[in-house]
Amino acid sequence: MNSISIEQLPIGIFDSGVGGLTVYRALHDRLPNERFIYLGDTARVPYGTKSLATVERYAIENSQFLASRGIKMLVVACNTASALALPKIREKIGLDVVGVIGPGGRKAVELTKGDLHARIGVIATEATVASNAYFEAIRRASDTAEVLQSGCPLFVPLAEENWVNEPETFSIAAKYLARMKEFAPDALVLGCTHYPILREVIQRTVGENVMLVDSGEATAEEVARLLMDKGLQNPIEHIGKRTLCDDLDHFYVTDAADRFARVAERFLGTKPSKLEAIEVYGIDELRKS
Amino acid sequence: MNSISIEQLPIGIFDSGVGGLTVYRALHDRLPNERFIYLGDTARVPYGTKSLATVERYAIENSQFLASRGIKMLVVACNTASALALPKIREKIGLDVVGVIGPGGRKAVELTKGDLHARIGVIATEATVASNAYFEAIRRASDTAEVLQSGCPLFVPLAEENWVNEPETFSIAAKYLARMKEFAPDALVLGCTHYPILREVIQRTVGENVMLVDSGEATAEEVARLLMDKGLQNPIEHIGKRTLCDDLDHFYVTDAADRFARVAERFLGTKPSKLEAIEVYGIDELRKS
Numbered sequence: 001m002n003s004i005s006i007e008q009l010p011i012g013i014f015d016s017g018v019g020g021l022t023v024y025r026a027l028h029d030r031l032p033n034e035r036f037i038y039l040g041d042t043a044r045v046p047y048g049t050k051s052l053a054t055v056e057r058y059a060i061e062n063s064q065f066l067a068s069r070g071i072k073m074l075v076v077a078c079n080t081a082s083a084l085a086l087p088k089i090r091e092k093i094g095l096d097v098v099g100v101i102g103p104g105g106r107k108a109v110e111l112t113k114g115d116l117h118a119r120i121g122v123i124a125t126e127a128t129v130a131s132n133a134y135f136e137a138i139r140r141a142s143d144t145a146e147v148l149q150s151g152c153p154l155f156v157p158l159a160e161e162n163w164v165n166e167p168e169t170f171s172i173a174a175k176y177l178a179r180m181k182e183f184a185p186d187a188l189v190l191g192c193t194h195y196p197i198l199r200e201v202i203q204r205t206v207g208e209n210v211m212l213v214d215s216g217e218a219t220a221e222e223v224a225r226l227l228m229d230k231g232l233q234n235p236i237e238h239i240g241k242r243t244l245c246d247d248l249d250h251f252y253v254t255d256a257a258d259r260f261a262r263v264a265e266r267f268l269g270t271k272p273s274k275l276e277a278i279e280v281y282g283i284d285e286l287r288k289s
Numbered sequence: 290m291n292s293i294s295i296e297q298l299p300i301g302i303f304d305s306g307v308g309g310l311t312v313y314r315a316l317h318d319r320l321p322n323e324r325f326i327y328l329g330d331t332a333r334v335p336y337g338t339k340s341l342a343t344v345e346r347y348a349i350e351n352s353q354f355l356a357s358r359g360i361k362m363l364v365v366a367c368n369t370a371s372a373l374a375l376p377k378i379r380e381k382i383g384l385d386v387v388g389v390i391g392p393g394g395r396k397a398v399e400l401t402k403g404d405l406h407a408r409i410g411v412i413a414t415e416a417t418v419a420s421n422a423y424f425e426a427i428r429r430a431s432d433t434a435e436v437l438q439s440g441c442p443l444f445v446p447l448a449e450e451n452w453v454n455e456p457e458t459f460s461i462a463a464k465y466l467a468r469m470k471e472f473a474p475d476a477l478v479l480g481c482t483h484y485p486i487l488r489e490v491i492q493r494t495v496g497e498n499v500m501l502v503d504s505g506e507a508t509a510e511e512v513a514r515l516l517m518d519k520g521l522q523n524p525i526e527h528i529g530k531r532t533l534c535d536d537l538d539h540f541y542v543t544d545a546a547d548r549f550a551r552v553a554e555r556f557l558g559t560k561p562s563k564l565e566a567i568e569v570y571g572i573d574e575l576r577k578s
Contacts, residue, residue, distance in 0.1 A: 043333070044332070044333055045338070049331070049334070049545055050331075051545045051566075054332055153450055154443070157442060157446045168461050168464070255340050255343050256343075
């Protein structure tokens, strides 16, 4: 058996489903030398309506599955899991773990820095808003920024329908974002992995002068910095040879691989070449049935 | 311990989540003497995007949980589980099992009977449409009815948002139902438990002359008939003393009871007085963690 150095190991990414592919894309673009293992927990999606205990349990099972495949770092692409389960995940696995909320919140503060009266908006699922995690991440980076958070529940199904140009989507966005527009944020955090798909609708609704923060992009920057700090960059040169979803990246789902491939194609313009349906949970229970 | 006759046992109902409450309401209205145990599998909702094997497994776990509480009959309120898992459920539990698809399909044929060229529309989730279960149920009742099925993925989140009067909902309905309107059905089956919430929007979109079939109501009629045929009606007189969600009915969810109670209030105008969060799966796995 050939030994492989830790730097050559892939980076693990998990999400509750398909939305985390926007985070995968951001990581792939920013880190062309790195390989990725992505796990979409499609058997138990969505997490946004589930309780703390359940989200923690699912997040730990996903993390342990990825850790068992051999990874050098873990990215929690799911906003809900990032908001609720990071401490428990860090407790259970001996790896660097990066969530999307800290980087997203910090990036917003960075973009508005110098302005003591910066106004930062956050749009996310209801669960993420209720967790207050973005508010706290922003507060840690700035004592003075004013923050307005707003839930946009229909944005996820609209993105999955790929209704990125429909008048109904603009109309729903105008309704959800009315208070946000009035608040007139300097920066607006897209606090859900699906929202970058609706980026144009959101930008046109809140106005061209609002800086949109894609938490996935902010996370990719943070992962790049962390790899450098720790000397964990992959020494193997892939620049210029990689494409999204090529066979250096491995995708796992806990259910319904065909639907995942279909939505992946809508989101990324291409299907994963290596896609496998697996079970990360209930081994004992499966044996019984 | 007092013994209780089988007639006095409650009827079990399970759904993937909160949508099945429209079926509960229909049963409660039709059968005022009966008590109900409702299980909403909110930890694993939705089923519509999951695979056959997974839906079967979840459905069996839910059925076994309800059977273990003592029920005299099982209603599968979830359209996806009714479409995919009825044979497996019947194999595993020794009780009468009623799904929503057979009754919904038969009711549509009954309403259009006498017309050899009846046109029957079905709207449902994409998974239910893909399963073809409604088409087959209608075909079993009529060799000649013309059938058009159509998926309406955004109707579920719109119903959960309670956007029953918003112009966006009308606009989305007009888009989803354009082909259906052209097809000009005599009867239109609401093939998803959430759709009765949007009944008015749907009726106004397809036209007042189209007969809407609520699968939940059709199922309640079938359950009433079955109870009578088998002599299983509850002999205890409750007529006039029951209200929706009173303490004769027991509600269980597999997660996030507070959200369930909130949506229940939107759907039924009242919260369950007896609501409990439980685990129906992964006992061994829970013990490990």
